[in-house]
Amino acid sequence: MKNAREQIVDLLVLLEREKGYVQLVLKEELRGVDSKDKGFVTEIVYGTLKYRLKLDYVINQFSKTSVHKMKPFIRQLLRMSVYQLISLDKVPASAVINEAVKLTKKRGFINLSGFVNGVLRTIDRQKESLTYPNRQEKPLTYLSVIYSIPEWIIQEWLKDYSFEEVEAICEAMNERARVAIRINTLCTTKEEVQKILLKEGIQTEEGTFLEEALYLKKSEDIQRLPSYQAGKWTVQDESAMLVAHVVNPQPGERILDMCSAPGGKSLHLAALMKNQGEIISSDIYPHKVELIRQNAERMQATIVHPTLQDGTLLEEKFIESFDRVLLDAPCSGLGILKRKPDIRYNKTKEDLGAIANIQRQLAQKAACYLKAGGVLVYSTCTISKSENEEMAHWIEQSLGLEKLNIVDTIPKSLRAFIKEGNRLQILPTMADTDGFFIAAFKKRG
Numbered sequence: 001m002k003n004a005r006e007q008i009v010d011l012l013v014l015l016e017r018e019k020g021y022v023q024l025v026l027k028e029e030l031r032g033v034d035s036k037d038k039g040f041v042t043e044i045v046y047g048t049l050k051y052r053l054k055l056d057y058v059i060n061q062f063s064k065t066s067v068h069k070m071k072p073f074i075r076q077l078l079r080m081s082v083y084q085l086i087s088l089d090k091v092p093a094s095a096v097i098n099e100a101v102k103l104t105k106k107r108g109f110i111n112l113s114g115f116v117n118g119v120l121r122t123i124d125r126q127k128e129s130l131t132y133p134n135r136q137e138k139p140l141t142y143l144s145v146i147y148s149i150p151e152w153i154i155q156e157w158l159k160d161y162s163f164e165e166v167e168a169i170c171e172a173m174n175e176r177a178r179v180a181i182r183i184n185t186l187c188t189t190k191e192e193v194q195k196i197l198l199k200e201g202i203q204t205e206e207g208t209f210l211e212e213a214l215y216l217k218k219s220e221d222i223q224r225l226p227s228y229q230a231g232k233w234t235v236q237d238e239s240a241m242l243v244a245h246v247v248n249p250q251p252g253e254r255i256l257d258m259c260s261a262p263g264g265k266s267l268h269l270a271a272l273m274k275n276q277g278e279i280i281s282s283d284i285y286p287h288k289v290e291l292i293r294q295n296a297e298r299m300q301a302t303i304v305h306p307t308l309q310d311g312t313l314l315e316e317k318f319i320e321s322f323d324r325v326l327l328d329a330p331c332s333g334l335g336i337l338k339r340k341p342d343i344r345y346n347k348t349k350e351d352l353g354a355i356a357n358i359q360r361q362l363a364q365k366a367a368c369y370l371k372a373g374g375v376l377v378y379s380t381c382t383i384s385k386s387e388n389e390e391m392a393h394w395i396e397q398s399l400g401l402e403k404l405n406i407v408d409t410i411p412k413s414l415r416a417f418i419k420e421g422n423r424l425q426i427l428p429t430m431a432d433t434d435g436f437f438i439a440a441f442k443k444r445g
């Protein structure tokens, strides 16, 4: 029988080997585990993943074998134990070390138990005087190690932002992500949801800038709550909620959401349209189209039509037939590192070039599908200019679309960040949200 610690190490081994998505892997593997253990396992897995580079830097100072040459089980066992020793004070150091030694033996690495014991005891003794790369002498390595973000990502950001801005972004990316929900105005009100959630044992806080947003003070197992199952609310970051407002759909219009799974923005569009009109919500993967269908059913959004479609291929029957097209493009996802810490290790610099190529193909089709005078909104959950600002320029110059002024659709507190009237880069440092980019264009009439 595995205890929680053994389960953590096995999960970390699996995540590194398969490059899996932590959210999905935890959901699958922790089914049936009691909620106290689930909370502990989730916290340590997320923390160990998030601080991997910093933990490796510390371990490498005290181990003769470098972290990358260790056996996967020992590597993850040391990482998760050092995370507990230097970042948490919940479990006494002696218990962390003893448990690690016991697990080493239990898994048959008896000859390594002295090594594990020695490394952990030394780190524990010296944890108040650990040294890290110097900020002035090695600024890039400093940021990468302290915030555990690979150097190529930092270099990418340094092309677009000052060192101080990048440091603030790195810090924000490691903060705990708040759980934002969007009220389903098709069937309820914020006041009703607040009352129901309170009865379900969850306190809430008002959204930062949107009327339909609330923050939950609890995050575990929330999708099991009856109010969630009844479609009264859905989980969505406030920055992502801004996108549907910028699309600004009107009841009765025909809308295309080109990359729409699992349907977060389509469902928001349906609510803003009071469920009148038509939304074609397409995605390239059948299992994801099924998720859109399930979510639309739960949220009672009957005008959402889930459709299997590769957006890079031209669909003749869509040409010049939509009032508005949303292209919430596949992207590097580097704006949501605090929610998905694994993205930082799973993406590579090479991915960025491939993604930009797909983004351009999708935008080109999106422009064809607009009626004269129709609106295109392009959005991503990243903060690099190559996927955002540069794409916005390309859409204008190569596709011949005009800028559409978005000021009236953006909350007052964010208006100062709008550029040239038609685009907004939200950084995680601005309002404690994810990083997001939104740009709007109009087809000439």
Ligand SMILES: C[S@@+](CC[C@H](N)C(=O)[O-])C[C@H]1O[C@@H](n2cnc3c(N)ncnc32)[C@H](O)[C@@H]1O
Binding pocket: 258, 259, 260, 261, 262, 263, 264, 265, 266, 282, 283, 284, 285, 288, 309, 310, 311, 312, 328, 329, 330, 331
């Ligand atoms: C950023 S996510 C969309 C999130 C969604 N708009 C929401 O609010 O829930 C990007 C989506 O694009 C889809 N995608 C990737 N390549 C695509 C393509 N060639 N055609 C259509 N969808 C694609 C992915 O499967 C993914 O679901």
